[in-house]
Amino acid sequence: MNFPKILAVLLAVSAGLIAQELPDNTPFILNDFVWENKQAFIDRGRCVTQQVNADDELEPPRLSLRVRGFAVPGSLQIPVWFHVIRNSAGQGNVTTQQIQNQLAVLNASFGGTTGGANTPFRFYLAGTTTTTNNAWFTMAPGSQAESQAKNALRRGGANTLNIYTASPGGGLLGWATFPSSYSSRPQADGVVVLFSSLPGGTAAPYNLGDTATHEVGHWMGLFHTFQGGCSNTNDRVYDTPAEKSPAFGCPVGRNTCNNSPGLDPITNFMDYTDDICMNNFTQGQSDRMTQQVATYRGIQ
Numbered sequence: 001m002n003f004p005k006i007l008a009v010l011l012a013v014s015a016g017l018i019a020q021e022l023p024d025n026t027p028f029i030l031n032d033f034v035w036e037n038k039q040a041f042i043d044r045g046r047c048v049t050q051q052v053n054a055d056d057e058l059e060p061p062r063l064s065l066r067v068r069g070f071a072v073p074g075s076l077q078i079p080v081w082f083h084v085i086r087n088s089a090g091q092g093n094v095t096t097q098q099i100q101n102q103l104a105v106l107n108a109s110f111g112g113t114t115g116g117a118n119t120p121f122r123f124y125l126a127g128t129t130t131t132t133n134n135a136w137f138t139m140a141p142g143s144q145a146e147s148q149a150k151n152a153l154r155r156g157g158a159n160t161l162n163i164y165t166a167s168p169g170g171g172l173l174g175w176a177t178f179p180s181s182y183s184s185r186p187q188a189d190g191v192v193v194l195f196s197s198l199p200g201g202t203a204a205p206y207n208l209g210d211t212a213t214h215e216v217g218h219w220m221g222l223f224h225t226f227q228g229g230c231s232n233t234n235d236r237v238y239d240t241p242a243e244k245s246p247a248f249g250c251p252v253g254r255n256t257c258n259n260s261p262g263l264d265p266i267t268n269f270m271d272y273t274d275d276i277c278m279n280n281f282t283q284g285q286s287d288r289m290t291q292q293v294a295t296y297r298g299i300q
Contacts, residue, residue: 026038028040028041030171030173030203030206038248038249039248041171041248046172046173046246046248046272047172047173047174047175047214047215047218047224047272049174049175049176049177049178049215049218071120071290071294071300072120073111073112073118073119073120074111074118074120074122075120076120076121076122076290076293076299076300077122077123077124078121078122078123078124078159078160078161078299079124079126079156079159079160079161080103080106080123080124080125080126080160080161080162080163081126081127081128081129081154081155081156081160081161081162081163082094082099082102082125082127082128082129082163082165083128083129083131083149083153083154083162083163083164083165084128084129084130084131084165084195085131085132085133085136085137085139085149085164085165085166085195086130086131086132086137086195087132087133087134087137087138087167088132088134091137091167092137092165092166092167092195093195094165094195094198096128097200098198098199098200098201099125099128099198100125101198101199101200101209102163102198102199102209102212103123103124103125104199105199105208105209105210105212105213106123106209106212106213106216107122107123109210109213109269109279109281110122110123110213110216110281112280112281114279114280115267115279115280116268116279116280116281116282117280117281117282117283117285117286118286119281119285119286119289119290120286120290121220121289123161126155126156126160127155129153131149131152131153133149135148136148136149136166137166137167138166138167138168138169139166139168139169139192140168140169140170140172141168141172141175141192146188146192147187147188149164149166150162150164150187150188150189150190151187154187154189154190157186158179158182158186158189158296158297158298158299159293159297159298159299161190161191161216161219162189162190162191163190163191163192163193163212163216164190164191164192164193165192165193165194165195165198166192166193166194166195167194167195167196168192168194172194173193173194173197173203173206173211174191174192174193174194174197174211174212174214174215175191175192175215175218176190176191176192176215176216176218176219177189177190177191177218177219178218178219178221178292179219179220179221179292179293179295179296179297180221180292180295180296182296182297183296189219190219191212191215191216191218191219192215193211193212193215194206194211197209197211197212198212205274205275205276206274206275207275208275208276209275210269210275210278211275213269213278214269214270214278217269217270217281217285217289220289220292220293221288221289221291221292221293221296222235222237222270222281222285222288222289223235223236223237223270224246224270224271224272225240225243225264225265225268225270225271226243226244226245226246226247226271228242229242229243229244229245229257230242230243230244230256230257230259230260235270236288237282237284237285237288238284239282239283239284239285240265240268240270240282240284240285241257241260241261241262241263241264241265242257242260242262243256243257243264243265243271244256244257246271246272247264247266247271247272247273248272248273248274249273249274249277250266250273250274250276250277251264251266251273252266254266265282267279267280268280268281268282268285269281270285
């Protein structure tokens with residue numbers, strides 16, 4: 001178990017810091033970008049990953065015997081390239097220790113040591129690049145700058161995770177591509193995260209490394225837990241309770257779908273809560289990721 005994180009959560013609960021957070025008029029500042037309040041940030045700036053059309057997916061409804069047999073916990077090693085993008089003023093620098101700490105967060109999150117499923121996935125550093133480019137540093141999703149950066153920096157094939165650290169415009173935390181998009185847009189593949197969201201960064205309360213965990217979840221085929229709202233098929237995972245809308249802060253006991261079993265999955269990595277609140281993937285999410293990467297990325 002990740003005892004430091006668990007202890008931090010317990011201390012926050014005892015101090016009354018984790019509770020139902022309601023929208024108010026208090027400005028929320030992230031990376032020098034000012035939002036009207038934290039709800040406005042969640043509504044418009046948390047994660048701008050574009051959800052794919054579920055009808056376009058190719059995977060069968062259950063894991064194949066071959067995939068199930070090989071995908072035991074820790075059996076699938078994912079090479080990771082970190083691409084550190086900074087501006088000419090030196091803003092955006094990421095240390096070697098931060099990269100190592102981010103890999104440790106990914107391995108703990110996908111390894112179930114913070115809670116939840118012990119998935120098949122583990123991550124190791126394949127290499128790093130460091131680039132000074134003002135336009136790339138503030139790239140937005142779908143922009144020419146993003147395309148240029150990825151065309152120049154991307155390494156490996158469908159099975160290689162490329163993580164780009166930058167300072168996206170509009171106060172964004174990050175975005176990712178889905179496995180099913182790889183065949184049509186291979187050069188766009190990867191994850192972009194705010195550089196200060198890495199462990200030890202300044203993007204509190206999103207500076208424990210779980211922005212990358214969230215976006216890598218997308219890269220492996222997961223939807224947000226609130227995908228589809230209160231529909232029983234919300235995120236195409238059988239064991240995540242339905243959730244009407246994204247949560248923020250750490251609203252313990254939140255229940256936005258009264259006609260569906262279970263409270264909102266606010267501690268799931270695919271919600272929008274603060275890093276200190278996130279601690280798990282479910283077994284259903286692990287199964288979906290395993291099938292998605294086997295089908296679209298050849299990882300099995």
